Amino acid sequence: MKSRLNINGLDREFEADPTTPLLWVLREQLGLTGTKYGCGVAICGACTVHINGVPVRSCVRAVSSVAADEKILTIEGLSRDASHPVQKAWIALDVPQCGYCQSGMIMAAVALLREKPKPSDRDIDEAMTNICRCGTYNRVRAAIKVVAEGGDARTAGLSIQHSDGSIA
Ligand code: FES
Numbered sequence: 001m002k003s004r005l006n007i008n009g010l011d012r013e014f015e016a017d018p019t020t021p022l023l024w025v026l027r028e029q030l031g032l033t034g035t036k037y038g039c040g041v042a043i044c045g046a047c048t049v050h051i052n053g054v055p056v057r058s059c060v061r062a063v064s065s066v067a068a069d070e071k072i073l074t075i076e077g078l079s080r081d082a083s084h085p086v087q088k089a090w091i092a093l094d095v096p097q098c099g100y101c102q103s104g105m106i107m108a109a110v111a112l113l114r115e116k117p118k119p120s121d122r123d124i125d126e127a128m129t130n131i132c133r134c135g136t137y138n139r140v141r142a143a144i145k146v147v148a149e150g151g152d153a154r155t156a157g158l159s160i161q162h163s164d165g166s167i168a
């Protein structure tokens with residue numbers, strides 16, 4: 001069945017069974033492979049995208065449940081050149097390790113910061129339920145705080161150990 005979705009500001013057509021998870025339409029039909037498949041059961045958050053600004057686990061969201069006029073945002077739509085403030089903070093603090101979970105992490109962080117520009121540790125704990133096998137949680141938290149403080153790693157008063165062992 002032919003359907004249409006609004007993704008990253010563009011109307012996109014695709015054909016899929018209505019029960020197909022949104023994740024697979026994004027990845028397989030539309031080539032938006034920045035959104036990852038991890039658990040498939042709404043636990044890990046690797047598949048996080050936004051629908052009308054709300055973070056959604058696309059592995060368990062039937063594509064037919066998303067209306068054509070709802071606004072889907074994937075990691076590809078965040079910026080063309082990794083210039084979104086959250087992406088910049090992620091780069092500045094060397095947040096990713098293998099990287100697999102990170103687009104989901106970033107999408108969750110963007111949603112959190114839109115809702116709460118100055119999140120507390122508790123806010124971060126509650127919003128960032130994504131799983132990272134590489135254990136980047138401390139750097140994820142630090143990068144969110146960098147964005148919240150409106151500066152880069154060096155002005156945010158944070159001490160971050162990078163993957164090469166250096167401290168910034
Ligand atoms: S792949 Fe969707 S939550 Fe894990």
Ligand code: FES
Binds near residue numbers: 098100101131134135
């Ligand atoms: S950076 Fe490897 S799973 Fe998170």
